[in-house]
Amino acid sequence: MTMHDTSDDSVDQIIDRAVRASEQWKRAGIDERSRALVAVADALDQHADELIPIAQRETHLAEPRLRGELRRTSFQLRMFAEMLPEGLWLDARIDHADAEWPMGAPRPDLRRQLEPIGATLVFAASNFPFAFSVAGGDTASALAAGNAVVLKAHHGHPELSDATAAVVIDALASAGAPEGLFQTIHGTEAGVRALRASGIKAAAFTGSVRGGRALFDIASSRPEPIPFYGELGSTNPAFVTRRAAERDAAGIARDFVASVTGSAGQLCTKPGVLFVPAGSSIVAELEGQRLPAASALLNGGIESGFRDSLASTRGVAGVRTLSAGARSEADADADAGAPSPVLLETSIATLRDEMHTLMSEMFGPAALVVTYDDENELLDIADSLEGQLTATIIGEDDDEIAVDLLPKLSERAGRVLWNQWPTGVSVTWAQQHGGPYPATTAVGSTSVGMAAITRFLRPVAYQNVPESLLPDALKEANPLGIARRVDGILIQP
Amino acid sequence: MTMHDTSDDSVDQIIDRAVRASEQWKRAGIDERSRALVAVADALDQHADELIPIAQRETHLAEPRLRGELRRTSFQLRMFAEMLPEGLWLDARIDHADAEWPMGAPRPDLRRQLEPIGATLVFAASNFPFAFSVAGGDTASALAAGNAVVLKAHHGHPELSDATAAVVIDALASAGAPEGLFQTIHGTEAGVRALRASGIKAAAFTGSVRGGRALFDIASSRPEPIPFYGELGSTNPAFVTRRAAERDAAGIARDFVASVTGSAGQLCTKPGVLFVPAGSSIVAELEGQRLPAASALLNGGIESGFRDSLASTRGVAGVRTLSAGARSEADADADAGAPSPVLLETSIATLRDEMHTLMSEMFGPAALVVTYDDENELLDIADSLEGQLTATIIGEDDDEIAVDLLPKLSERAGRVLWNQWPTGVSVTWAQQHGGPYPATTAVGSTSVGMAAITRFLRPVAYQNVPESLLPDALKEANPLGIARRVDGILIQP
Known part of the structure; x- marks a missing residue:
């Protein structure tokens, strides 16, 4: 019409x-x-x-x-x-x-x-x-x-x-x-x-x-x-501590995928980047996840924007595909048909070198998994984040890193979450859906x-x-x- | 220095x-x-x-x-x-x-x-x-x-x-x-x-x-x-109702002059324009007021800015000088020495024709008195005001015009006053020093x-x-x- x-x-x-x-x-x-x-x-x-x-x-x-x-x-x-x-x-x-x-x-x-x-x-x-x-x-x-x-x-x-x-x-x-x-x-x-x-x-x-x-x-x-x-726009980074990853790799992988692929990833609070410890079985769990089938995005503009942002992320050397939805990876790249959900993976070193590209929002069913070696690396990442709607920690209540990481994230994001995923923004008295630019202009x-x-x-x-x-x-x-x-x-x- | x-x-x-x-x-x-x-x-x-x-x-x-x-x-x-x-x-x-x-x-x-x-x-x-x-x-x-x-x-x-x-x-x-x-x-x-x-x-x-x-x-x-x-910037208009003018012309004139000339008029809430009924004895009272002597302004930039804005107001046909401070009018115009306090006067018809010039702030010891014929004319003026820090009504509690004028002024100003003058901004819990642009940018x-x-x-x-x-x-x-x-x-x- x-x-x-x-x-x-x-x-x-x-x-x-x-x-x-x-x-x-x-x-x-x-x-x-x-x-x-x-x-x-x-x-x-x-x-x-x-x-x-x-x-x-x-x-x-x-x-x-x-x-x-x-x-x-x-x-x-x-x-x-x-x-x-x-x-x-x-x-x-x-x-x-x-x-x-x-x-x-x-x-x-x-x-x-x-x-x-x-x-x-x-x-x-x-x-x-x-x-x-x-x-x-x-x-x-x-x-x-x-x-x-x-x-x-x-x-x-x-x-x-x-x-x-x-x-x-x-x-x-x-x-x-x-x-x-x-x-x-x-x-x-x-x-x-x-x-x-x-x-x-x-x-x-x-x-x-x-x-x-x-x-x-x-x-x-x-x-x-x-x-x-x-x-x-917002990338909504999520940080999994080492101990959390050890405790429940399968659950984290499952819930992350659900949050990324719900509504075909077309949510402003989709967790676009997930930090996990190198060697964690979360990576294997994500590789093994059965992603939802491809589904049409909201409109042609959203779809081409998604393909473009996905292509630039994939264009970075050191980024590999971890898993993809029912259609083949080649199809997902092609400029036709509904795009397939995709999880990509890279190391924190690559992220640091290509921060701007890799921390840009991919509006659609895709996310980037980033492996880190030392939890303290997460503090540097937090310091260099652009403004976000949300930032998430998946951790244990007595994780030492959280004491420093959480306040840093509160300086960059309008909402900080603990062991929950950012999609599904409840309408309440205390809700905050905002954040420093570019998450919002106010x-x-x-x-x-x-x-x-x-x-x-x-x-x-x-x-x-x-x-x-x-x-x-x-x-x-x-x-x-x-x-x-x-x-x-x-x-x- | x-x-x-x-x-x-x-x-x-x-x-x-x-x-x-x-x-x-x-x-x-x-x-x-x-x-x-x-x-x-x-x-x-x-x-x-x-x-x-x-x-x-x-x-x-x-x-x-x-x-x-x-x-x-x-x-x-x-x-x-x-x-x-x-x-x-x-x-x-x-x-x-x-x-x-x-x-x-x-x-x-x-x-x-x-x-x-x-x-x-x-x-x-x-x-x-x-x-x-x-x-x-x-x-x-x-x-x-x-x-x-x-x-x-x-x-x-x-x-x-x-x-x-x-x-x-x-x-x-x-x-x-x-x-x-x-x-x-x-x-x-x-x-x-x-x-x-x-x-x-x-x-x-x-x-x-x-x-x-x-x-x-x-x-x-x-x-x-x-x-x-x-x-x-703010012109801080003040509106005197007909009955208020009848009740206390001398007091209004005295207090207005004090508010205009305090700190040599260099206050952001100085009442820069006063609306009075045509024929009111307020005009005569103001003509008869003894204005303070000339005093140096804050600095050369403020002084030249004041002279410029005063000159553009005076340059409008239909604006006349009502009274001036101890120095002669010629001196006040001259680009030397401290500027003398000045009250100017015009009609509401002239104001309407030259709204932008005549409602511009003169930052220094000057104000414009505007005579109106019908109180309802004040409502039109209120509708066409730019954003103000303050707007003032000098009225009687049962003045009918206030019922319409006051809410209109509240749409244009951050603070609305009744029978008080806007200078002297008290620091309190309820104070509001702001207003629509150009009074403020926020x-x-x-x-x-x-x-x-x-x-x-x-x-x-x-x-x-x-x-x-x-x-x-x-x-x-x-x-x-x-x-x-x-x-x-x-x-x-």
């Missing part, structure tokens, strides 16, 4: 509507926002049987995976809806006037909360056609924060995007949300035009380093630069979990403003019944 | 030391950080009599103002020190494993906190030689967050910068802080080189739109872009108040990590005794 790209005029009208809808939505009560999010969640669940087949056809992802993803998507909307009334996310602070304030000058009455940032542009991802697309986490958190959303649909699933958008728009209308609160646009040029529009006050993106960096550069070079929350943010709402908020302080004119969250009487920091002390209702 | 700029080699060595110091400081206990901040505060107070005269000589600011500013500076360090042990700023979250998590997949054990962002570069401001310079708010909050600081000294007060830095460095050393935790560099090229260095992970700046934007562009175009917290942040620490932190989640390897703030036993969000519920110790 081919979609017509959104015209310049339409983009401009869509943004005008989004700006007006943002102004209205900002004034909506928190309960109203919650109800609208729940309405969207319910509608998505109700339309599952209509949406899932379109998603299967357009993305080649398996039905169980897509059903799980849709469930995650509606769950996420409901979790934001439940969080809103509690109000801790508003970070409300009240300082009463204090003539004796020890700064040397009287303290005025100051009250501060987080408020909606304004109309938000969301670029949908290809690999999660529900959870990081039309009604995904970026949309959910931007709406929850009180902003209108303009959604740039991903060209990989245009029909699903329109069908999902129709469900979202209907649900929002039935919940009484303002017209134009959620709208979609199609086409790269439309996305860029929207990103440059003065009415857009923040943008979110999940995708490649190249595409994300180009958009970040546009957002940053606007006359009025805006925050650009891009989740770009190291202080997360795109999954409840803290994701903060991306679409900005602080405003009110000085000496009378009770009747204050926002509800800051009124002395606390009509919202929320926790607030009053004169420095956190007061719970 | 002329300072030698820091050489390229020295900049590189300084950054290497800062990176190492950041790694050590990150591991320091919170109590250790607190003690070091207090040690710096005490040392600054003890050296006041040595530092103040240097500041007077280099900045031409008056002694009482400088003594007050130094007190504010040490107060701020102590306030961060007191905040640290309480730990709410860590935003610690703990989600226990939950096999029944309704997302559709078991929830792993996830724990998240904010951690130091890494070595931080601070560009000192000219107009607050203590509070926004060497040991000012950016330095205090970056150190409190657990980072090393490289301070690019302002060329307007080089001797004071070195003298203050010596006090800071001695105090940190005596408190046992790592070597290289705080270092200074001099010169524009050294600042740019440091900003480009891969070891620097965040930067803060207070200064002009032009300078700040150039540095923001450098920070954003690095191979690894970093957050750049720039506080640039709309989600503040550079004054306790929330300023968040700029220099980044979130990290730990999944399934054993108690012994977890950071203290996330250990099940809560050894720090801090408030945490546990399974979604805020638990206070």
Whole structure:
């Protein structure tokens, strides 16, 4: 199916509507926002049987995976809806006037909360056609924060995007949300035009380093630069200690392969590089693993990108193929048919010489196994890592190396795991899906979990403003019944 | 006095030391950080009599103002020190494993906190030689967050910068802080080189739109872009309602002049444009005000910039001089001697025609009074404002216009004031000193108040990590005794 790209005029009208809808939505009560999010969640669940087949056809992802993803998507909307009334996310602070304030000058009455940032542009991802697309986490958190959303649909699933958008728009209308609160646009040029529009006050993106960096550069070079929350690329290294390798080589090999090949490796947290002790039977276990058969990737662009990155990794002298999926290695290289899962292997010496190439993300069903001689070598690797979404240690609780390795990894990654694998990013209060560049363009943010709402908020302080004119969250009487920091002390209702 | 700029080699060595110091400081206990901040505060107070005269000589600011500013500076360090042990700023979250998590997949054990962002570069401001310079708010909050600081000294007060830095460095050393935790560099090229260095992970700046934007562009175009917290420029409009003008024209005129001319108008929150009802006696009151005598500005660059911006405002047809300070108007225009305070006046029609010129910041002792006919005109002005640090309403509590005007101003400014003037930015829990561009380059942040620490932190989640390897703030036993969000519920110790 081919979609017509959104015209310049339409983009401009869509943004005008989004700006007006943002102004209205900002004034909506928190309960109203919650109800609208729940309405969207319910509608998505109700339309599952209509949406899932379109998603299967357009993305080649398996039905169980897509059903799980849709469930995650509606769950996420409901979790934001439940969080809103509690109000801790508003970070409300009240300082009463204090003539004796020890700064040397009287303290005025100051009250501060987080408020909606304004109309938000969301670029949908290809690999999660529900959870990081039309009604995904970026949309959910931007709406929850009180902003209108303009959604740039991903060209990989245009029909699903329109069908999902129709469900979202209907649900929002039935919940009484303002017209134009959620709208979609199609086409790269439309996305860029929207990103440059003065009415857009923040943008979110999940995708490649190249595409994300180009958009970040546009957002940053606007006359009025805006925050650009891009989740770009990550290799997600995993480090197996010597003792862990001795204890359970077979289990580690099995779970690693499952994490690498799930969703045909098209997950941003796929563990792309596994460090194992030289001589460990993990290598033999991986050689003996029966990898899944080849399966079609999301779209032609993903497939050719995968083949290219696989070819550059394989092009490094000292990299050998450890095992491959059902199709032959020659087929996997050929520019035709679905690519086969592949595990490659090399030594830590080769990795050090070709760090940039070998630590680059291969987005698809492939990973590199790196053998090390001395656990202390892992500390040097950790020091030279680029920013990562995740870093994993498979170890024993009293492994000495972990005491040094774990803090080093925490400086390079947004999430550090112990004896679990990084794929399957749970939506929770404490989740962190982010990290230093190139994992993201905004190291202080997360795109999954409840803290994701903060991306679409900005602080405003009110000085000496009378009770009747204050926002509800800051009124002395606390009509919202929320926790607030009053004169420095956190007061719970 | 002329300072030698820091050489390229020295900049590189300084950054290497800062990176190492950041790694050590990150591991320091919170109590250790607190003690070091207090040690710096005490040392600054003890050296006041040595530092103040240097500041007077280099900045031409008056002694009482400088003594007050130094007190504010040490107060701020102590306030961060007191905040640290309480730990709410860590935003610690703990989600226990939950096999029944309704997302559709078991929830792993996830724990998240904010951690130091890494070595931080601070560009000192000219107009607050203590509070926004060497040991000012950016330095205090970056150190409190657990980072090393490289301070690019302002060329307007080089001797004071070195003298203050010596006090800071001695105090940190005596408190046992790592070597290289705080270092200074001099010169524009050294600042740019440091900003480009891969070891620097965040930067803060207070200064002009032009300078700040150039540095923001450098920070954003690095191979690894970093957050750049720039506080640039603001006109800080103030709106007097008709009834307020009727009630107290004399008081409004007096307080406005005091706010405009304090510190010779060299404050980023100076109310640069005052809207008053046409025919109000405020205009006559302002004409009759005795403005302070001319006084030297901070330095030659500030002075010529002020003359230029004043000349462009005066160059607009329909702008007239309402009153001027002790020197003649001709003198004030001339490119010699200290500039005299000046109040200009125009109509709202002229303002609308020349919005960009007339709403540009004049950094120095000048302001523009704009007469309006209908209060509803103020709503249109509010809609067309660029981002501001502050916006002020002088009104009566039951003024109808305030109900619409105040929320509009909250969309354009970081702080909205009611019947108070924006200069004199108190350091408190709820303070917000920020705003949409060009007020700042990072709309989600503040550079004054306790929330300023968040700029220099980044979130990290730990999944399934054993108690012994977890950071203290996330250990099940809560050894720090801090408030945490546990399974979604805020638990206070």
